[in-house]
Amino acid sequence: MQAYQQQLQHPVHGRNTAAVQAAANQWLANNPNAGNNRSVITIPVVVHVVYRNATQNITDQQVYSQIAVLNQDFRRLNADTVNTPAVFDTIAADMGIEFCLATTDPNGNPTNGITRTSTTGGQLFGFFGPFDDVKASSTGGIDPWPTDKYFNIWVCELFPGLLGYAQFPGGDPMTDGVVITYNAFGTIGTVQAPALLGRTTTHEVGHWLGLYHIWGDDQDCTTGIDSIPDTPNAAAASQSDCNVTLNSCSNEDPYWGTVDPPDMVQNYMDYSNDSCMNMFTLGQKARAYSFLATDTLRIALLNSNVGCNPLGIVNTTIDKYFSFYPNPSDGMINVSYFGNLSGTIQYDVYSITGQWVKGFTAGPGNTQLNLEDLQPGVYTIRITNNNESGVQRIVIQ
Numbered sequence: 001m002q003a004y005q006q007q008l009q010h011p012v013h014g015r016n017t018a019a020v021q022a023a024a025n026q027w028l029a030n031n032p033n034a035g036n037n038r039s040v041i042t043i044p045v046v047v048h049v050v051y052r053n054a055t056q057n058i059t060d061q062q063v064y065s066q067i068a069v070l071n072q073d074f075r076r077l078n079a080d081t082v083n084t085p086a087v088f089d090t091i092a093a094d095m096g097i098e099f100c101l102a103t104t105d106p107n108g109n110p111t112n113g114i115t116r117t118s119t120t121g122g123q124l125f126g127f128f129g130p131f132d133d134v135k136a137s138s139t140g141g142i143d144p145w146p147t148d149k150y151f152n153i154w155v156c157e158l159f160p161g162l163l164g165y166a167q168f169p170g171g172d173p174m175t176d177g178v179v180i181t182y183n184a185f186g187t188i189g190t191v192q193a194p195a196l197l198g199r200t201t202t203h204e205v206g207h208w209l210g211l212y213h214i215w216g217d218d219q220d221c222t223t224g225i226d227s228i229p230d231t232p233n234a235a236a237a238s239q240s241d242c243n244v245t246l247n248s249c250s251n252e253d254p255y256w257g258t259v260d261p262p263d264m265v266q267n268y269m270d271y272s273n274d275s276c277m278n279m280f281t282l283g284q285k286a287r288a289y290s291f292l293a294t295d296t297l298r299i300a301l302l303n304s305n306v307g308c309n310p311l312g313i314v315n316t317t318i319d320k321y322f323s324f325y326p327n328p329s330d331g332m333i334n335v336s337y338f339g340n341l342s343g344t345i346q347y348d349v350y351s352i353t354g355q356w357v358k359g360f361t362a363g364p365g366n367t368q369l370n371l372e373d374l375q376p377g378v379y380t381i382r383i384t385n386n387n388e389s390g391v392q393r394i395v396i397q
């Protein structure tokens with residue numbers, strides 16, 4: 001929020017942020033049911049790993065694990081949706097947003113969507129701080145890839161206590177994106193408790209989409225609001241105890257009628273531990289789409305053509321109609337099909353680094369894919385039918 005206050009006070013970007021918010025509010029007034037939108041959009045990502053030592057130079061696999069979390073959390077495919085209490089279950093949202101690592105860099109060359117920069121550190125005693133020093137080569141970081149084509153995520157060692165921060169819509173295009181500390185990014189490798197499930201990045205991407213903290217950044221039930229009707233009022237940020245019975249405010253938005261819901265400590269835009277979080281709301285979805293539909297930088301991103309590595313997009317839409325077996329296999333894979341799709345089915349096989357390896361076209365139905373000529377390893381198969389797709393992972397031994 002400190003970074004956001006700076007954004008608001010900047011003579012140029014502050015005015016633009018206000019204009020973007022006015023346009024988003026107008027759009028929301030005209031599209032009050034935007035939370036029910038069923039389409040799925042894809043946002044191309046570049047992850048900039050900025051490191052002072054080998055430990056901070058996190059692996060590609062750790063980056064992939066974070067992209068997978070984003071895809072689960074923003075499609076409500078996370079395994080812990082079962083922990084969403086009944087009172088909130090009907091307003092929990094599939095945000096309809098997927099993230100993929102870019103396959104083309106700004107020069108048109110192939111990329112795995114990850115850059116690596118060795119540095120002597122940022123401007124806060126060697127740590128990076130919330131004033132964007134990691135976002136420029138001149139201050140020890142790396143410049144963004146064009147922010148109208150790539151969603152930029154920087155991973156570095158932030159000042160102790162700071163897990164991440166985001167730029168809200170309307171800010172400087174030269175610094176647009178989110179920054180996450182290296183031990184709160186992804187779910188493997190360098191992650192440290194309690195930030196073990198990648199939810200810091202989910203939270204910061206929420207800010208980047210225009211969402212505020214659900215308690216309204218105040219210390220009471222009156223002044224601060226997040227401008228979202230279906231997120232209950234809260235007197236303060238949640239604590240690390242995942243207290244699901246806490247009900248700190250009774251003055252709720254008219255949306256709730258006579259119901260006084262408990263605090264929504266499960267919301268990604270609260271300050272709960274990763275293991276407590278499991279939902280966005282339909283109101284937050286509508287709010288995010290109001291920015292995606294009106295902010296020129298966000299609109300440009302949705303029309304970006306920098307390619308899309310499906311790694312990390314797990315279990316999206318139509319893959320539930322398909323079963324690959326045996327898995328692991330020796331390369332001869334049987335496809336069992338349970339759906340009623342029409343038209344052709346395209347199977348595209350990608351290596352763990354996102355390189356396209358092989359493609360098959362078949363009609364809907366059981367079939368076989370011969371991958372016996374591939375090296376042993378992990379592969380993803382993207383299944384595409386008309387405008388829908390899904391991804392499954394296979395292992396060849």
Ligand SMILES: [Ca+2]
Nearest residue numbers: 228229231232
């Ligand atoms: Ca609210």
Ligand SMILES: [Ca+2]
Nearest residue numbers: 215216220234
């Ligand atoms: Ca409050």
Ligand SMILES: [Ca+2]
Nearest residue numbers: 249250260261
């Ligand atoms: Ca309440």
Ligand SMILES: [Zn+2]
Nearest residue numbers: 001203207213
């Ligand atoms: Zn926050």
